[in-house]
Structures are given as structure tokens and as C-alpha cells.
Amino acid sequence: MTQISFDASALKKFVHENELGEMQAMVNAADSELRNGTGAGADFRDWLHLPTEYDHEEFDRIKKAAQKIQSDSEVLVVIGIGGSYLGTRMAIDFLHDSFYYSQKPADRKFPLVLFAGNSLSSSYLHDLVQLIGDRDFSVNVVSKSGTTTEPAIAFRIFRELLVKKYGEKGANQRIYATTDAKRGALKTEADDAGWETFVIPDGVGGRYSVLSAVGLLPIAVSGADIDQLMAGAADAEKSYTNPDLTQNEAYQYAAYRNILYRKGFTTELLENYEPNMTMFAEWWKQLAGESEGKDQKGIYPSSANFTTDLHSLGQYIQEGMRNLMETVVKLDTPNHDVTIPAAENDLDGLAYLQDKNMDWVNTKAYQAVVAAHNAGGVPVMTVHIPREDEYTLGSLIYFFEVAMGISGYLNGINPFNQPGVEAYKTNMFGLLGKPGFEAVGDQLRAQMKENEK
Numbered sequence: 001m002t003q004i005s006f007d008a009s010a011l012k013k014f015v016h017e018n019e020l021g022e023m024q025a026m027v028n029a030a031d032s033e034l035r036n037g038t039g040a041g042a043d044f045r046d047w048l049h050l051p052t053e054y055d056h057e058e059f060d061r062i063k064k065a066a067q068k069i070q071s072d073s074e075v076l077v078v079i080g081i082g083g084s085y086l087g088t089r090m091a092i093d094f095l096h097d098s099f100y101y102s103q104k105p106a107d108r109k110f111p112l113v114l115f116a117g118n119s120l121s122s123s124y125l126h127d128l129v130q131l132i133g134d135r136d137f138s139v140n141v142v143s144k145s146g147t148t149t150e151p152a153i154a155f156r157i158f159r160e161l162l163v164k165k166y167g168e169k170g171a172n173q174r175i176y177a178t179t180d181a182k183r184g185a186l187k188t189e190a191d192d193a194g195w196e197t198f199v200i201p202d203g204v205g206g207r208y209s210v211l212s213a214v215g216l217l218p219i220a221v222s223g224a225d226i227d228q229l230m231a232g233a234a235d236a237e238k239s240y241t242n243p244d245l246t247q248n249e250a251y252q253y254a255a256y257r258n259i260l261y262r263k264g265f266t267t268e269l270l271e272n273y274e275p276n277m278t279m280f281a282e283w284w285k286q287l288a289g290e291s292e293g294k295d296q297k298g299i300y301p302s303s304a305n306f307t308t309d310l311h312s313l314g315q316y317i318q319e320g321m322r323n324l325m326e327t328v329v330k331l332d333t334p335n336h337d338v339t340i341p342a343a344e345n346d347l348d349g350l351a352y353l354q355d356k357n358m359d360w361v362n363t364k365a366y367q368a369v370v371a372a373h374n375a376g377g378v379p380v381m382t383v384h385i386p387r388e389d390e391y392t393l394g395s396l397i398y399f400f401e402v403a404m405g406i407s408g409y410l411n412g413i414n415p416f417n418q419p420g421v422e423a424y425k426t427n428m429f430g431l432l433g434k435p436g437f438e439a440v441g442d443q444l445r446a447q448m449k450e451n452e453k
């Protein structure tokens with residue numbers, strides 16, 4: 001059984017007792033669509049059994065490749081965007097020291113995992129190249145298609161650097177491509193050059209792919225335990241199969257957020273009380289946003305980091321437009337606690353807290369915020385996690401993935417496609433002059449001229 005627990009007790013003011021049970025029939029239908037493949041997007045449900053039915057031969061190869069990278073590289077550059085980036089990034093932040101990126105190599109013990117290809121910022125890429133300097137590095141390029149503009153540009157740059165540093169043959173031994181099993185530009189290139197390849201399974205969309213080679217290779221390189229990550233996810237797979245809403249907390253979360261959405265709470269903030277979970281929210285935003293934001297509907301996924309943002313967004317959440325709901329991922333036991341010391345004078349008025357643990361204060365802050373936001377008209381749900389370790393993270397990933405599948409079907413949409421992502425790409429290709437997109441470019445330039453008048 002997973003050690004995650006879902007707490008909806010702060011919803012009483014917003015959701016009547018009968019309402020959850022009254023969602024059961026709809027949840028049964030959503031469960032059947034998800035489990036039996038009768039819903040839209042059924043070809044993209046293979047993530048459901050990824051924690052238990054993965055390719056063990058590939059899993060062993062991932063571990064071996066991770067060991068090789070650990071032995072010959074100080075840095076691993078992971079090149080990817082969206083689902084080919086966010087899951088890995090959030091896992092590295094969640095599982096390592098708060099100052100992972102600034103740690104001394106001897107303290108970090110394993111290669112530093114850095115990221116490229118997740119924006120078009122030239123300064124970022126320049127600075128990253130400078131940061132790597134003359135350190136030994138390898139590259140893990142992660143792209144299903146191999147033609148996504150952002151990672152493709154970054155990969156050209158890092159491939160050239162590798163060739164300059166290690167020669168063609170040496171470079172080829174330092175490039176690891178995670179891509180489609182059979183098709184696509186990257187797969188073709190990898191096979192030609194002899195790069196070791198790993199698979200983004202066909203039935204797993206980018207935002208559901210962190211428990212495939214997409215996340216597993218770089219997470220393993222960082223020194224984290226991918227066996228435990230998968231064990232936590234496998235236990236979650238078992239825990240969240242029963243469609244009975246009284247038993248299944250991931251389904252409860254899906255049902256409650258839909259009840260609230262239908263009452264006008266159209267924006268959901270995912271919140272944490274731990275700075276190293278900021279990227280977890282970014283991963284969740286893609287999962288929720290691409291799964292649900294379509295057909296001119298869906299909960300808008302946003303996030304806040306507490307208590308930091310109580311001093312920026314706090315005012316709005318307390319008193320702004322009443323369309324917000326909050327989901328807190330609350331860590332119950334931090335990896336390290338700190339005791340508040342005594343001070344000679346008590347000018348800051350903190351004597352009443354001396355000798356108390358900081359996490360106790362953090363938890364009181366959380367309780368205070370739930371009460372304040374509730375009183376201000378914001379429904380709050382909480383997902384409690386016991387620890388920040390691999391097992392817990394595996395369970396947490398699965399909790400949100402399965403909840404999002406159910407939630408999408410409850411709202412009558414296909415939770416597994418993302419047709420809207422193409423619109424900006426088409427326009428960008430038009431403006432960049434990509435062959436085949438000339439007409440789009442002409443039309444956009446004409447429109448821009450018209451707007452200037």
C-alpha cells in the first residue's frame with residue numbers, strides 16, 4: 001500500500017456530504033474508459049502498467065549506462081522539453097540536496113545533471129556551455145520525434161562540442177538517445193551513429209513518461225535509486241485500481257476537483273511547503289494542462305510555493321476573484337529538521353518558539369493557511385506524503401497520473417492528446433521560413449502589418 005494519503009476534510013464548506021457518492025456512477029464510467037480502453041485516446045494508456053510491466057532488459061541497460069556515465073562524466077546534459085524534461089527535472093530536485101546544483105562534486109558524489117533544450121534562450125545555452133567548461137560530459141537527448149525545435153537546436157550545439165572534445169568516435173560513445181523504438185529522425189540518426197538508445201514507449205505520452213527511460217536514465221545517473229522509484233509506483237498502481245470512491249484516494253481527488261470545477265472553481269493551485277518541490281508543480285502543470293485544457297474547457301493548472309508566495313500571491317488567494325481551489329502536497333517529515341535557537345534579547349519576539357523545530361512551525365503555517373483560505377472562500381485539498389525519497393516519489397507520480405486520467409474522462413475530454421500544442425509551432429515555422437510553411441508565414445506577416453496600422 002502506498003503511504004500517501006489524501007485529505008479532503010477542509011472541503012466541508014464547499015462540498016456537501018452527498019456529493020462525492022453522487023459522482024460514483026460517473027467515476028465508474030471514467031474508470032471503465034480508462035481501464036478497458038473504451039474512452040478517447042485509448043492508445044495512450046500504457047503508462048497505467050509501466051511500474052509493473054516495463055522492459056526489464058532495458059531497465060538493466062539503463063543501470064549499466066548510468067554506471068558508465070558516472071564513471072566517465074562529471075556532467076550529464078539532458079536535452080528535452082515538456083514531458084521529455086519536466087519529470088526528470090522535478091525528480092532530481094525532489095530527491096537531492098536543496099543546493100544540488102551548487103554542491104561540491106565530492107559532496108554530490110555523482111555527475112551533475114543539467115538541462116538544455118527546454119527553451120530558446122541563447123543566453124541560457126551560452127551560460128550552460130560556459131558552466132560545463134572543460135569538464136567531462138555526456139549527453140542524453142530525449143525526444144520522441146527528434147524534430148522538436150528547442151531540443152534539436154540544443155542537441156546540434158552539444159553534439160558539436162562533444163565531437164570537438166572527444167572526436168567523432170568518442171562523441172558517439174557519450175550520446176544516449178531516448179526516443180521512439182522504431183521511427184523518427186532521432187532514431188534514424190542514433191542507429192546510423194551507433195548511439196545507445198532507449199525507448200519512449202508508443203502508448204505513453206510525454207507527460208506520462210517519467211517512469212520510462214525518459215526519466216529513469218538521468219535519475220539513475222544522479223545517484224537516485226530507480227528500483228525504489230518503480231517500487232513506489234508499483235504499489236500505487238495496486239492501491240489505486242478500485243473504482244469505489246470510498247476506497248480510492250486518487251479517484252477521490254479526481255472527483256472532488258471536478259465537483260469544485262463545476263461550481264466555478266476553475267483554477268487549481270498546486271502548492272508545497274518545500275522549495276525543492278517547485279519543479280514538481282511544473283511537472284504537474286503539464287500533466288494537468290495538456291490532459292484537461294481542451295475543447296474550450298478544463299481546470300487551469302497553476303502553482304504556488306509556500307510560505308514564500310504567501311508574501312506575494314497570498315493577498316490574491318485570500319481576497320481576489322473566487323475561482324481558486326488549492327491542492328497542497330504536504331511533506332510530513334523533512335529529511336532534516338532545525339531547532340530554533342535562543343537569543344539573548346527577544347527583539348524579534350521569537351522567544352515563544354525557541355527550542356521548537358522549524359518543521360513544526362512550517363506545519364502550523366500550513367494549518368493556519370488552510371483555515372484562512374477556507375474562511376476566505378478557497379477550497380483546499382491536501383495530499384500528504386511521508387518523506388522525500390524515491391519510493392514516495394514513485395507513488396506520488398502515479399497518484400497524479402491516474403487521477404488526471406480519471407479527471408479528464410469525468411470532464412468529457414480526451415486526457416491523452418494535446419492537439420493545441422501544434423498551433424504555436426505552425427506559426428513559428430511560418431515566421432522562421434521552414435520549407436512547407438511559407439503560406440503561414442505570409443499570412444502572419446500580413447496580419448502583423450495590419451495590426452501595426
Ligand SMILES: O=P(O)(O)OC[C@H]1O[C@](O)(CO)[C@@H](O)[C@@H]1O
Pocket residue numbers: 081082083084142143144145146147148151205206207418421
Ligand atoms: O519528445 P518530443 O517529440 O521532442 O516532444 C516534446 C514534448 O512536446 C509535446 O509533444 C507537447 O508538449 C509533449 O508531449 C512532449 O513531451
